[in-house]
Amino acid sequence: MKLFLLLLPLAVAFFISCSPVEPWQKGALAKDHMQFDTDSLETKFRLHVEQSKEASFGGYGTSAGGCGCN
Amino acid sequence: VSIATTKKKKAKNVISRLTKAAASIALIGSSISAQAQSAPTQTTVSVAYAHYDESQKGGESRMRVNAPMAFVRAPIGERDAIEASFVYDSMSGASTYYLSSLTGASGQGVEDNRSAGDLKYTHYFERSSLGLGTILSDEDDYNSKSAFLESKWWTEDKNTVLTAGVSLSDDDISSTLNSDLDENRTTSGYLLGVQQVIDEISVFQSNLTFSSADGYLSDPYKTFDNRPQSRDAIAWLNRYIRYIESADASLHADFRYFADSWGINSQTLDLAWYQPFLENWLLRPSIRYYSQTGADFFTGQYPPENFESIYSADQRVGPFGSISIGLKLAYQISEGLELGVTTEFQEQRPEWKLGGNSHSEVTPFYTWYVLTGLTKKF
Numbered sequence: 001m002k003l004f005l006l007l008l009p010l011a012v013a014f015f016i017s018c019s020p021v022e023p024w025q026k027g028a029l030a031k032d033h034m035q036f037d038t039d040s041l042e043t044k045f046r047l048h049v050e051q052s053k054e055a056s057f058g059g060y061g062t063s064a065g066g067c068g069c070n
Numbered sequence: 071v072s073i074a075t076t077k078k079k080k081a082k083n084v085i086s087r088l089t090k091a092a093a094s095i096a097l098i099g100s101s102i103s104a105q106a107q108s109a110p111t112q113t114t115v116s117v118a119y120a121h122y123d124e125s126q127k128g129g130e131s132r133m134r135v136n137a138p139m140a141f142v143r144a145p146i147g148e149r150d151a152i153e154a155s156f157v158y159d160s161m162s163g164a165s166t167y168y169l170s171s172l173t174g175a176s177g178q179g180v181e182d183n184r185s186a187g188d189l190k191y192t193h194y195f196e197r198s199s200l201g202l203g204t205i206l207s208d209e210d211d212y213n214s215k216s217a218f219l220e221s222k223w224w225t226e227d228k229n230t231v232l233t234a235g236v237s238l239s240d241d242d243i244s245s246t247l248n249s250d251l252d253e254n255r256t257t258s259g260y261l262l263g264v265q266q267v268i269d270e271i272s273v274f275q276s277n278l279t280f281s282s283a284d285g286y287l288s289d290p291y292k293t294f295d296n297r298p299q300s301r302d303a304i305a306w307l308n309r310y311i312r313y314i315e316s317a318d319a320s321l322h323a324d325f326r327y328f329a330d331s332w333g334i335n336s337q338t339l340d341l342a343w344y345q346p347f348l349e350n351w352l353l354r355p356s357i358r359y360y361s362q363t364g365a366d367f368f369t370g371q372y373p374p375e376n377f378e379s380i381y382s383a384d385q386r387v388g389p390f391g392s393i394s395i396g397l398k399l400a401y402q403i404s405e406g407l408e409l410g411v412t413t414e415f416q417e418q419r420p421e422w423k424l425g426g427n428s429h430s431e432v433t434p435f436y437t438w439y440v441l442t443g444l445t446k447k448f
Contacts, residue, residue: 020227025270028313033320033344033352036265036275036309041118041141041443042398042412044155049122049439053418055362055387056328056336058279059307061235061261 107224107231109194110151112406116141118443127434133163149194153203156187184209198223205239211290214241220261233263233277245290255285271313279305289384294374296381297367303330319345333366334387337424342396354398356414361424364389370429388432391422406447413440 021029028034037043043060051057122135137159145151160183190203199222207214216239224231237259245251263277282302289295307326314321324340342356365387367380374381396414403409420432 019269021229021267021270023227026267028271028315029267029273031313031320033346033354034273034311034313036273036311038344039116039410039412039443039445040114040143041116041139041155042410042441044157045118045120045137045139045439045441046414049437050360053386053416053435053437054336054360054392055330055332055334055365056305056326056338056360058259058281058303058305058328059277059326061279 107199107222107228109149109192109199110143110145112447113144114142114445114447116443116445118441120439120441122437122439124435124437126436133161135159135161151192151194153190153192154188157185159184182209197226211244211246212241214239216240216257218259229267231265233261233265235259235261241285243286243290248290251290253286253290255283255287257281257283271315273311275307275309277305277307277309279307289382292382292384294372294377294381295384296379297365297387298332298380301331303328317345319343328362332387334363336360336362350402352398352400354396354400354412356394356396356398358394358396358416359391360394361391361422362389363423364429368429370432385432385435388420389423389427389429390418390420390432391424391427392416392418393422408445409443410445411440411442414438 032038047060117138117140120135120137120139122137124133137157139155139157141153141155143151143153160181162181184207186205186207188203188205190201192199192201201218201220203218203220205214205216205218216237218235218237220233220235222231222233237257239257239259241255241257243251243253243255259279259281261277261279263275265273265275267273280303282300284300287299287301288297305326305328307324309325310323312321312323313319320343322340322342322344324338326338326340327335328338329335338358338360340356340358342354345353345355347353365382368382368384368388370383370388372383374383394414394416396412398410398412400408400410416437418432418435420427420429420434
């Protein structure tokens with residue numbers, strides 16, 4: 001929680017400082033390997049393997065349930 | 071998604087619930103696609119096959135999983151989309167990694183199968199979207215049903231996207247050893263997220279999730295395992311992607327902080343480098359570091375002094391650190407058709423925990439998987 005309070009002002013300052021990017025400037029951002037989820041099956045598989053071995057979960061989606069591994 | 075389940079279970083001996091689960095593959099967090107600010111125009115179909123293998127130090131116990139899976143995302147008209155996935159995994163092997171109900175379970179075999187699927191329907195408005203979905207998972211001794219609702223709003227230039235989501239799960243827990251065991255837990259989950267295009271070459275995402283679970287949270291296959299009846303947890307995930315023009319590559323960095331009401335907190339750093347080469351190829355090396363503290367009630371002592379006390383000797387809620395190293399190689403066979411192979415190796419060690427560790431009895435543990443997938447877009 002301390003970490004959160006520490007980083008929150010930084011995050012706010014960061015968003016304010018962003019300058020608008022126009023549609024014609026998004027060539028690099030549109031590339032396949034520039035996406036957050038480049039391969040759905042692989043992402044799901046990997047997240048589940050991690051979650052089943054560790055006490056932590058969450059951050060990537062709303063659903064915390066769906067399996068018996070916790 | 072039709073959850074057709076064919077199950078045959080031959081538990082010759084006891085194996086810990088968590089070891090099975092550790093090896094089982096399900097579909098979690100299927101509402102991940104935070105980047106879609108408009109309805110998909112293409113249909114995506116993927117199939118994949120994964121092989122997972124785990125072993126502990128000493129090497130005599132092993133657990134293997136084979137898992138075929140499939141995914142589809144398709145537009146329906148101009149303003150709607152449907153997304154579904156399915157996985158069937160079969161596990162076999164034996165493990166002493168977790169303390170099981172019977173001691174000396176090493177070398178005994180176990181087999182179990184699991185079916186899981188999810189379905190999500192999304193409607194797109196001019197500046198927002200609304201998605202509704204369900205996730206189902208079924209095994210002999212574990213059944214989970216969840217539903218989720220997710221909404222996104224974006225600015226006119228689509229540079230900022232806000233996400234809010236809520237989910238509810240209802241899980242039934244039984245035991246193949248104890249037919250009297252009939253337990254239940256419910257979990258509610260919430261997500262708030264923001265995604266921001268920083269400049270022409272970088273994008274950032276920050277998600278905060280909160281979950282609250284009530285009911286049976288212990289492991290039915292471990293003697294004396296007795297955890298609290300509720301658990302609240304938060305996770306704060308920050309993701310950053312930057313395009314590296316000189317190499318036509320991209321760097322992906324994820325950092326997650328996690329904390330729960332059991333006294334566990336963790337930090338995860340995940341780095342991946344996406345390197346296209348020779349027109350149709352992509353190589354992606356990755357490295358991940360993870361560290362968690364143990365639950366307040368975790369102890370390496372077995373059995374407990376007081377059999378009624380809140381207690382767990384499960385290594386998963388104990389303190390440790392881990393390092394993973396992964397590599398993906400993808401090849402674009404033709405326009406819209408891609409073949410990919412991903413492999414990752416992970417090692418868990420007590421001494422790799424941040425800030426040191428007094429629980430040296432936590433056993434080093436190794437896992438490895440390889441996933442081969444084929445994706446078609448049209």
